Amino acid sequence: MDLTEALALIRRVPDFPEPGVMFQDITPVLGTPSAFKAVVDAMAGTLDDVDTVVAIDARGFFFGAAVAYSLGLGVIPVRKAGKLPVVGGKASYSLEYGTAELEIPAGVIEPGQRVAVIDDVLATGGTAAAACELVELAKGEVAGITVVLEIGALDGRSRLAGRKLDTLLTV
Ligand code: 5GP
Incomplete structure (x- = not known):
């Protein structure tokens, strides 16, 4: 399957998780082997000169882990607050719907390492x-x-101004 066909499997779900939100559901991509491979390969192709991958809780884990494995790299989970046993840092952020905190594990990124950040969807950034x-x-x-x-x-792009941002599809 080519990338365009793979991305066409993403479905729009109105009023999820709240009224007025149009949710982009990537689960058909995850569940279709040829689509998952096309998307993971395309994401991996955006990375150059990278030492490790950070994958964002929760759907970013699927893509981040697969991209890291395909490039022979490790993967570091950035998780919603309260999930990590040894926390190295915490950051607050606002969502399209609500606010939350993210945490990174302590002692898994070496100073100076070049890190690719992977998630499924970029909304507000x-x-x-x-x-x-x-x-x-x-x-x-x-x-x-890199996001799907x-x-x-x-x-969300403007919140990441000055950073390299690769997206496979813009809707
Ligand atoms: P942001 O912080 O950019 O507003 O929201 C992005 C985060 O929320 C991502 O971690 C993403 O998984 C989740 N998210 C927000 N909107 C959607 C959506 O429409 N579809 C999916 N799959 N995830 C979303």
């Missing part, structure tokens, strides 16, 4: 910006952010 903040708090260098899908109208 708050989550990705917080993940970048955590990488830098841990003394890593953000090599770039960007919701153009929410302009």
Whole structure:
């Protein structure tokens, strides 16, 4: 399956998780082997000169882990607050719907490492910006952010101004 066909499997779900939100559901991509491979390969192809991958809780874990494995790299989970046993740093962020905190594990990024940040969807950009903040708090260098899908109208891109941002699809 080519990338265009793979991305066409993403489905729009109105009023989820709240009325007025149009949710982009990537689960058909995850569940279709050829689509998952096309998307993971395309994401991996955006990375250059990267030492490790940060994957964002929760759907970013699928793509981040697969991309890291395909490139022979490790993967570091940035998680919603309260999930990590040894916390190295914490950052607050606002979501399209609500606010939350992200945490990064202690002692897994080496100072100066070039880190790719991976997630499924870029909406307002708050989550990705917080993940970048955590990488830098841990003394890593953000090599770039790669997501499957960007919701153009929410302009998350502007929250990441000055950073390398790759998105496979903009809706
Ligand atoms: P942001 O912080 O950019 O507003 O929201 C992005 C985060 O929320 C990502 O971690 C993403 O998984 C989740 N998210 C927000 N909107 C959507 C959506 O429409 N579809 C999916 N799959 N995730 C979303």
